[in-house]
Amino acid sequence: MGGQRAQLVADERDSQTSAGSGRPAVADGPPPELVFKRRLRPAQVARELWGARELVRALAERDLRARYKQAVLGFAWAVLTPLALCAIFTLVFHRAVKIDTGSVDYPLFAYVGLIVWQFFSNTMNQGALSLANNLSLLNKVYCPREVFPLATMLVAGVDMVIGVGVLGLLFLIFWTAPAATFLWVLPLLAIQFAFTYGVALILSVAVVYLRDVRHLLPIITQMGVFATPVAYPLAQIPQRLQEVYVGFNPLGAVIEGYRGALLYGDAPDATLTAVAAVSSVVFLVGGYLLFKKLETGIADVA
Template sequence: MSPMSITAELREVAGARGLAWMLASREVRVRYKHTVLGIGWALALPVALMLVFTFLFTRVAKVDAGGLPYPVFVFLGLVPWQLHANILSGAARCLTDQRNLVTKVYFAREALPLSVVLSALVDFAVAMTVLAALMAWYGIAPGPGLALVPVVLAVQLALATGLALVLSAANLLYRDVQYVLQVGLQVWMFASSVVYPIPRTGNLKWLAWLNPMTPILDAWRTCITGAHFGLAPEFGLAALISVVVLVAGWRWFRRMERVFGELA
């Protein structure tokens, strides 16, 4: 097999998108099969966390939610964060859990991490319906920024997909990755503006610049509610980081892919 050109590789990945959809729909169908609530379970975790953090940060301690009602603020942090966390933890296991596929059949391996991204998006879309109800309850009308939501989603998915590719391959090399990731995700969540805003001034301002998740989460809030969070240059840097992570992650995945059949 002579080495493929990048365009040939891209064509192969594009050819596998049908398979990624198929695997994602299998995953979603199996996940909620034989449950009474079915896909309603996608709401359970974000709603429960929203209630917990609302109690914590309105009764126990106060945070400045930038003028938004805290439940709306935190829900717009938790749901995109859950999407991110679900993609990463699902991706870390996707190759190792499907070793019978990886060692027996050939297809563009990207289909497996991509299917994790797609199936996480289904849960995300379901959870976002609660947001509409929540905003109606508080009388918040979405602003014109709503049109930019696809851009925010694309940047977040680029980052998550790049990391998903790296994590899926890395976990084949070292099964430690899936455990390190669980710790890392917890730390990362509290280092991002998920349940409280990250200050743009003072000692912690570098957290807002270096961690692309903070500008991304703030961009969700800005675009959907019209409230003002964060600044365009931070989001621009986050977008740049995301694209670099996606490209570098994919190239590394391709390099490692040669030995998947032996590692899985």
């Protein structure tokens, strides 16, 4: 009892002292050891993602089944969309606008760009909704939440692999073969994946906080296919603006690099590829940091 009485007297004296000095008695804040500090360590992030690989695979399989469930043509839809666009581009851009593709047949030229664009647009559209569509699972299962956009990119990767198989058939139809420089595809793939995943991370968390974003996605997709050099070469953009353009849209350099490596036997432009690589890393790192900063409030906002 004596100890409690002494503590009460001390508290009252401190209160009177604060009141006498004219300053409000406000606590300085929680003790330093109770302040939450979140540090993102690349090695730890990589371990968590690797540990959740089975969850990523399960989510991708679920999305694949849901997409093609009760569809008569099944996985053929992964091919029909780019082939239909390729046919339209051939009629409009090649025959009407007279896009010059040199010694390469225009359907091959356009289809290479369409494979890249379909991968990006599918990941963007599905990845943007990956958190909003899995809120019940987010609140029940502990896992790195960035696995949900990653799973959508894996699904888009399956469609891309199917599209590459069709590209092989087009090579046979037009009696041509991939150029010997095809190994340049590998670094371009890394740039493509980094940029796509970064955009998916940004959009997935943006949809949770700003529901209007989901209504903008169809508009972005429709405008993006024409703003990206899918149906036309990057040379149609003034040379003085190409580096700036590629900085904002690395897919331009990626598509141009694929065409050079697969169809023309040319190495990708070093400057444009470097700009695209730096830009993709900025999108990936910036998107990941934004995602981790906002993910703690996803359950509250949703």
